[in-house]
Amino acid sequence: MKISQYVPILDWLPRYKKQFFKADLLAGITVAVMLVPQGMAYGLLAGLPPIYGLYASLVPLLLYTFFGTSKQLSVGPVAIVSLLVLTGITAFAEPGSSTFVRLAIVTGLLAGGVQVLLGAFRLGFLVNFLSHPVIAGFISAAAFIIGLSQLKNLLGIDIPRSNKIYEILGSAIAHIQETNLISLVIGVMGIVVIQGLKKVKKAIPGALIAVFGSILVVSLLGLDNFGVQIVGAVPKGLPGFQVPKASMQEIGNLIPLALTISLISFIESLAIARTLEARHKNQHVSPDQELIALGVAKLGGGFFQAYPTTGSFVRSAINDDSGAQSGVSSLITVFLIAITLLFLTPLFYYVPKAILASIILVAVVKLVDYKGAKTLWKHHRRDFWTMMVTFMITLMVGIQAGVLTGVIFSLVLMIYRTSKPHFAILGQLPNTRYYRNIKRYPEALHGDEVLILRFDAQLYFGNSIYFRESVEELVNQRRGKLKLFILDASSMLDIDSSGLHTLSEIIDDLHAKGILFYVSGVIGPVRDLFFKTGLAEKIGRDQQFMYIHDAMESYAHREENASAGGNPEAWQHNRKREE
Numbered sequence: 001m002k003i004s005q006y007v008p009i010l011d012w013l014p015r016y017k018k019q020f021f022k023a024d025l026l027a028g029i030t031v032a033v034m035l036v037p038q039g040m041a042y043g044l045l046a047g048l049p050p051i052y053g054l055y056a057s058l059v060p061l062l063l064y065t066f067f068g069t070s071k072q073l074s075v076g077p078v079a080i081v082s083l084l085v086l087t088g089i090t091a092f093a094e095p096g097s098s099t100f101v102r103l104a105i106v107t108g109l110l111a112g113g114v115q116v117l118l119g120a121f122r123l124g125f126l127v128n129f130l131s132h133p134v135i136a137g138f139i140s141a142a143a144f145i146i147g148l149s150q151l152k153n154l155l156g157i158d159i160p161r162s163n164k165i166y167e168i169l170g171s172a173i174a175h176i177q178e179t180n181l182i183s184l185v186i187g188v189m190g191i192v193v194i195q196g197l198k199k200v201k202k203a204i205p206g207a208l209i210a211v212f213g214s215i216l217v218v219s220l221l222g223l224d225n226f227g228v229q230i231v232g233a234v235p236k237g238l239p240g241f242q243v244p245k246a247s248m249q250e251i252g253n254l255i256p257l258a259l260t261i262s263l264i265s266f267i268e269s270l271a272i273a274r275t276l277e278a279r280h281k282n283q284h285v286s287p288d289q290e291l292i293a294l295g296v297a298k299l300g301g302g303f304f305q306a307y308p309t310t311g312s313f314v315r316s317a318i319n320d321d322s323g324a325q326s327g328v329s330s331l332i333t334v335f336l337i338a339i340t341l342l343f344l345t346p347l348f349y350y351v352p353k354a355i356l357a358s359i360i361l362v363a364v365v366k367l368v369d370y371k372g373a374k375t376l377w378k379h380h381r382r383d384f385w386t387m388m389v390t391f392m393i394t395l396m397v398g399i400q401a402g403v404l405t406g407v408i409f410s411l412v413l414m415i416y417r418t419s420k421p422h423f424a425i426l427g428q429l430p431n432t433r434y435y436r437n438i439k440r441y442p443e444a445l446h447g448d449e450v451l452i453l454r455f456d457a458q459l460y461f462g463n464s465i466y467f468r469e470s471v472e473e474l475v476n477q478r479r480g481k482l483k484l485f486i487l488d489a490s491s492m493l494d495i496d497s498s499g500l501h502t503l504s505e506i507i508d509d510l511h512a513k514g515i516l517f518y519v520s521g522v523i524g525p526v527r528d529l530f531f532k533t534g535l536a537e538k539i540g541r542d543q544q545f546m547y548i549h550d551a552m553e554s555y556a557h558r559e560e561n562a563s564a565g566g567n568p569e570a571w572q573h574n575r576k577r578e579e
Contacts, residue, residue, distance in 0.1 A: 006292065009066045012326060028332025031074055031315050033205040035333060036340055038315070038363065040231065040348065041356035042077035043307075044153070045146065047086040047095030050231050050333060050348070050356070051168045052307055053077045055239045060301035060309040062334045065327040067293035069286045071274040072171060072324045074315035075297055075334070079364050081265055081308050082143050083149065087399050088257035090161055090251070090514060103254060106246045108154055108267070108308040110258035112298025115266060127267055127287070131413060133376060133383040134406040135267055135367040137390030143367035144395060148362065153357035154187040156180030163384040165395045180227045183354040186214055190358030200521045202321060207359050211351055212237050219350040226228060232346040258487040262295075265310030269294055276320055278406055314363055384529030386413060392566035420466050421457030425474070426548065433549040435488070449480035449553070452548060454488035459499030468502050475515070485510055486551050490521030500533055507538060513567070518555070520545040 004011035035057050043053025065074040066115060069523060085104050086095060093100035103202060118124065124453040148168045151157040157178045159171040190210040197206035213257040217223065224230045246254070257422030274283045298308055319329055376384035388410060394402025432436035438444045446452070459467060495503070510517045519539055522530065530536035536544065 020325035027322035027324035027329040030474035046082035060297035110300035115295030126286030133387035137387035141394035150357035156183030187354035269311030426452040458494035461498035464502035
């Protein structure tokens with residue numbers, strides 16, 4: 001087994017082409033210019049001093065570049081994970097305190113450990129059990145909570161921390177008269193500048209321009225003396241190696257949060273990576289390796305004072321749009337962040353918190369999936385209501401409750417759908433050998449004497465009762481008329497012991513009523529089970545067919561034989577006369 005399978009940089013770096021460097025350099029600089037103000041803003045959102053947002057932008061991105069399978073994914077602090085850190089740890093420590101910082105870093109180590117273990121045991125497929133409507137509902141609600149949580153910094157007022165939307169709005173309304181108008185103007189102008197420059201050209205670093213513009217205005221006019229909240233002193237230098245300590249009780253308290261972050265961060269990163277993979281046909285994203293890469297990024301970052309990180313929608317898109325050809329662009333970004341930490345942090349003393357709030361607001365607006373909700377309403381009402389339930393619970397109860405509800409709702413929905421799968425009554429298309437759903441093809445020929453049923457799912461303990469009840473209802477509707485029941489098993493991909501038992505009982509019931517049972521289109525694995533369990537013998541070798549039309553012809557011959565009094569010679573005479 002190749003080491004490069006687990007450390008992909010060993011595969012792509014030796015094959016790196018010189019002509020890629022110019023594009024990677026531009027992309028790396030562009031992402032770094034955005035990441036500096038965003039990192040500080042997300043650090044503040046997480047309830048940490050802003051410098052920790054820059055720490056989270058350094059080692060995790062470096063490690064992902066070595067272990068990740070996406071060449072354009074940009075790993076670092078993001079809004080949703082930052083909010084999860086804030087809401088999850090606030091119950092155990094005061095935001096901004098040394099204890100809060102320590103627990104945030106420990107949470108990253110725990111989440112990273114979970115992801116590495118899941119990746120090592122190749123359990124990346126578990127993410128498939130969270131449906132897209134649930135994820136969209138959760139992320140959209142989280143975007144609302146993140147946006148409203150920034151009212152405190154945008155308005156310059158004191159609002160108690162909460163992850164419930166009605167509490168945030170209630171506190172904001174109660175303190176609205178305390179609004180610092182200067183902070184509000186700075187925040188609004190920041191949004192205008194960032195959005196306006198983006199419309200002019202996406203490559204323009206609107207966030208960085210807004211940050212340095214606000215620094216000049218606040219420092220020159222002394223606006224910090226008029227109630228404008230600023231970041232203040234930002235430590236200088238690279239983060240040192242530290243082993244964060246935590247008691248067993250603290251670890252037990254943090255495990256639910258770590259599990260939530262490991263799940264959400266993986267879903268978010270994998271969604272971005274797969275989107276980028278679709279644009280670049282020359283790369284392949286491995287979910288299990290992505291779990292390992294994200295886990296190693298969190299683990300390694302945790303020893304260098306980084307709180308939990310994941311892939312960023314915005315920065316990854318900008319990295320790709322800027323022409324990034326490989327992970328070299330991320331290495332350049334890491335280098336520039338290191339330069340910033342070593343020499344440039346004193347410049348951020350006068351950064352107003354209102355401008356960081358505007359950066360967050362601009363970023364999270366894109367996370368609200370209005371178009372997705374509209375599409376689901378038009379075409380998939382059930383999925384729309386799934387999205388809305390997750391959305392409302394996340395808004396009203398909280399982030400972690402929303403994630404848990406989403407997981408449970410996805411599993412319940414999956415179980416419900418597999419317990420009552422689709423089935424169809426088939427009829428023969430005129431003058432053909434093809435049989436189709438009579439509801440979709442009204443012209444398909446069918447009658448009460450023969451019932452052809454196609455069951456479009458595996459037959460297992462979860463739907464076997466539904467299958468039996470459906471068959472009994474259809475048979476009873478044709479009581480006294482039905483002579484033949486044909487099961488089209490071409491869509492039945494698997495069958496367990498409960499399904500075999502149910503099918504055997506159905507055959508017994510049909511035979512007791514004088515109704516023949518035929519089966520067609522049984523696929524190999526299911527057919528093997530039929531023979532191993534003796535069900536094939538019970539059905540009868542002459543009652544098993546490759547195609548429905550073969551079954552119908554066999555039944556027609558049988559009826560002709562019966563009408564000829566069971567005399568084979570008479571039956572052969574009738575066939576020759578017809579020919």
